[in-house]
Amino acid sequence: MTMAKRDTYTPESLLAVAVEVFIERGYDGTSMEDLSRAAGISKSSIYHHVRGKEELLRLAISRALDGLFGILREPEACEGRAVERLEHVTRRTAEVLMAELPYVTLLLRVRGNTDTERWAMGRRREFDQQVSELLKQAAADGDLRVDTDARLATRLLFGMINSIVEWYRPGGAGADHGDEVADAVVRLAFEGLRRT
Amino acid sequence: MTMAKRDTYTPESLLAVAVEVFIERGYDGTSMEDLSRAAGISKSSIYHHVRGKEELLRLAISRALDGLFGILREPEACEGRAVERLEHVTRRTAEVLMAELPYVTLLLRVRGNTDTERWAMGRRREFDQQVSELLKQAAADGDLRVDTDARLATRLLFGMINSIVEWYRPGGAGADHGDEVADAVVRLAFEGLRRT
Structure with missing residues (x-):
């Protein structure tokens, strides 16, 4: 429903959004659709940064x-x-x-x-x-x-x-x-x- | 798939089963169907004991x-x-x-x-x-x-x-x-x- 934002994410700022969604919905319960909605950018824009949600989890846990x-x-x-x-x-x-x-x-x-x-x-x-x-x-x-x-x-x-x-x-x-x-x-x- | 058990539950023993399911799936994520499957008795048998899953939660928390x-x-x-x-x-x-x-x-x-x-x-x-x-x-x-x-x-x-x-x-x-x-x-x- 919301206009897609221009994708100005860095890996770090995208990660910060993803982690909030993981905590709120649980990692298992989070879809790429949920991440796309929370970040305000399309799924394909997310895939431009990372291979998928498991990579986001790995980056977050690594931190x-x-x-x-x-x-x-x-x-x-x-x-x-x-x-x-x-x-x-x-x-x-x-x-x-x-x-x-x-x-x-x-x-x-x-x-x-x-x-x-x-x-x-x-x-x-x-x-x-x-x-x-x-x-x-x-x-x-x-x-x-x-x-x-x-x-x-x-x-x-x-x-x-x-x-x-x-x-x-x-x-x-x-x-x-x-x-x-x-x-x-x-x-x-x-x-x-x-x-x- | 499994044969329904004869309903020999007491309120306490039914509660013990329900609590395990609530912990495993989360209270929100648990349906009466899940409880029926875990207990091995029909939903209507469960309703014979309690009004619904919120009553089971209340009994468990009260304990x-x-x-x-x-x-x-x-x-x-x-x-x-x-x-x-x-x-x-x-x-x-x-x-x-x-x-x-x-x-x-x-x-x-x-x-x-x-x-x-x-x-x-x-x-x-x-x-x-x-x-x-x-x-x-x-x-x-x-x-x-x-x-x-x-x-x-x-x-x-x-x-x-x-x-x-x-x-x-x-x-x-x-x-x-x-x-x-x-x-x-x-x-x-x-x-x-x-x-x-």
Whole structure:
């Protein structure tokens, strides 16, 4: 019904539109028709940019994964005591999640029906695994309360961090500040609620 | 294709089947036809038990909410220092989530397209609000690290607890024990990871 827009999309701006539609309708439930309607350009214009919706998913997921795996290469994640590296990775994971909110949201929601989704889930598990190793190392150094299983502690830690996508919305009046949220995550995870 | 089963359902056993279908297909995506197929009985047999799928949703959500609000009436949630009450509520919320896993999973996934869904979301917010008040009281008593906003801390706490639905599966080889999970939640939330 609407006039087709002139196609002034870059790969990035088209991706941003596609990710919103994927999140709203689910990846499986999104057709090229839906993407064309949301972008205001024809399907053939979309095919001018990408081979199809699975490529858009791969690009979106890659953006989230690049952000997350980039954390593990930061000097603060590689050098020093494991407990300090773990704290850095925790803070930065929360920060990257908020900075790349729609992309990480999409990553957390994929369920594995296509090759791209299975690849995404595998890479996400790899990230979790690397953080779990760091947690084990910190426990071995005697810096953590060691009576919680590393796999379980990592799951709860990521559960807390990942839940931010459910309610965090950047900007706007009364919005939470990303710094405040990242501080709260680190404090709750490392020091706990109770004053000692 | 399959022979219709003789209808030996009780309201509870029919509900258990419906909840699995709602979780798998989403409530919106579930038709009475889907429920009839999953239960192996005719649609008219289902209508013999309930008025329709919205009633099944209401019954399922009620079961989750009864479990959660029941916690707030337990003596340990009502008497004593707020920080101890908060710890009790945290542990019991994790326990009820695991004991009523499909029902709480459904509660956490509803998004508000029908009256029943909006009611569910409202009641869930009420529960969160009551826990948030408890957290504020514990902070006012000087028992918590007070530099984290109560609303934010409550969100992160529930984020951690609610994430259990993503991976916890009762029974089976190598399954996590509910007690171990509840202990880990309480320890992580109240004492934190770091040895002090």
